[in-house]
Amino acid sequence: MDVLRFLVGGILPYVAAVVFVAAMVYRVYVWRKLPAPSITLFPAPETGGANTMNTIKEVTLFKSLFKGDRLLWAFAWAFHVVLALIFVGHFRVFGNVDSVLMSAGMTEGGIQLMSGGVGGAAGIVILITALFLLIRRFVIPRVREITGIADIFALTLVGLILITGNMMRFGAEHFDLALTREYFANLVTISGVSDAAVLQNNVFLVHFGLALLLIIYIPFSKILHFGGIFFTHPLIRKP
């Protein structure tokens, strides 16, 4: 068991970081160098700047999906926005950003309220939206017939990470913020983490391990869409 804890807590983070960065850099490099003849779709922006603005709208507001499928848009957009929120929120777990927040005028109580209130709500909302995304894969024929194992796997993986995350907030095995920050500090400075106390928390171990697997999985799966979207939209709207 200790070997597993060491592998997940001491080795996997570095593997994940290297694989993710290398694979994504490679992807972007390949995409950029491939020839891109014009396949403009109208209405098209008239300048390169407007095209970039359009891509930003697509990435942040899911503009095309809003037009194409309003219900999916509502859930998918909520899912991704909350996901981004949760991602940002994790910086408070990785490191001590409280002092930064306080110097920006937030009180200790305010930070707690934001973490517990907004963070807690986010954990619930994203679970609901993820569940919706999963259910529609089985219920709507046009989605069911194109759903593969990889689609279910991706959602399940994300779902498990969300559930274990929520368990640490709402469940009995609440994680220790100070210990976690200490662990990440050692991880980043490569100062040895094999004896980190936080790794004894089973829920944390599962949550963290699956998150690392997800990070490794991204460049090799449909989740690559988070990078591809920056390239596909400018292509069809090239002025």
Add this chain to the structure above:
Amino acid sequence: MSDVELKQEDLVTAKKTEQPAPAESKEVMAPEEIKKGVVDAVRAIKDGPRAMRLYMETCVKCGTCASVCPVYYGKPEKRYNPAERTDIIRRIYNKYETTSGRVFGKLAGAEDFDPADIEEWRNIFYECTGCRRCASNCPMGIDHSVITRKGRAILDKLGMTPDTMAKVVQISLETGNTDGAGKEAFLGAIDFLEEEMKDEHGIDIKIPVDAKGAEYFYVPPSGDVLVNPEATMGVAKVFHVLGMADKWTMSSKCFDGANYGLFTGNDGDMKTDNKLYVEEARDLGAKVMLMGECGHAHRIMKMMMEKAGWWGELPFQITNCMQWTAQRVKNNELQFDKSKNPQPVTYHDPCNFGRSCGITEEPRAILNAACADFREMTPNRSDNWCCGGGGGLSAMDDIIDFRMKVSGVKKMEQIRATGATYVATACSNCKRQLTQMMEHHKADITVGGVHDMLSRAILINGKAAEREDYM
């Protein structure tokens, strides 16, 4: 359809003599040979074009494309789901070109190509109209028509383009037009049109042919000369009214902008066909190539040939006859008697004009000026539904059942909802599909062009055409 995968070498290899003989003597290919052809072509996607490779890697299978697809609307079956069609190619790509596919196989959506499937490919890749409505609505910006065209290109390289389609390309490369008409037939048609106009207006209205040095070179689809000639009369009348009757010309060699290389996925054929027209424009010394009411022809000239510079610097501009006329309407240079077109008229945006060229307001300006009761169908412009005959399908009578009962269903509902008795559209493919659909549904709705309506209402010396036999 899309112009991804244009390569210079295609040009060199694409001589019409090297075309696989379509209708006659098709040799049966060995399964291994078919498999090699398909797999090699799919693997080549890793080297681009960029769109194609991204489409292999970024689809999230959300199903939005299916909900906006005219074919899937007509019959919601898996085989008509755009994401599924693209996945046919993607599964092979995953099998050979992705780490996850090589390691995890089917679990990662990877599957080898089975040569027995090739006959089904010949159907499936001709069940997408290439209308690009999916691309307008896809959250990932995936244009499935790019993959449809890739599938067709693979078939074409194997000599397996459906016979009806292959025949049109062959005729076009042999005669310069998709109807296979010779110079005599063209000149005969032009004479006929001049006589018609004389009957209508009692004066001579010229259609100049092969006039060197004319400023404008008009390139309609051959259908607008031989099948639905009113549009060409409309253009002639505009030039006449503006006192520019000697400033334009048609060509007895190049009177069909239609170019089916776009539809078969064969870039070599597309360029061979296109080059003929560009050279003719150069020979004539035209300053403006005035494209007719033909969406894909305009798209190939303006959005593909000109943008990518296939033939270097062009000594002429490319514009569409609807843009040109609409500008004259706007300038109040043309007058109309709207009472000549009293019936409710609607406009069907051809996908290639609406979504692929951004020409949506000009036909409306002309129709609004020439018709008493113009009505929009909903949705319209770049959101318009395909007629069901796009991507060259309209020329394939062997799949007319599919076109009438599947791909055209939505369009028929849309047209009916307007209450219009005349559907104007600016594309020979749309016109053919829509005309057949009205016959199929025994609907009392006429299908025609934009300049057709102009031709009926435009005032020449203060008078519109005198005719009884319209509508």
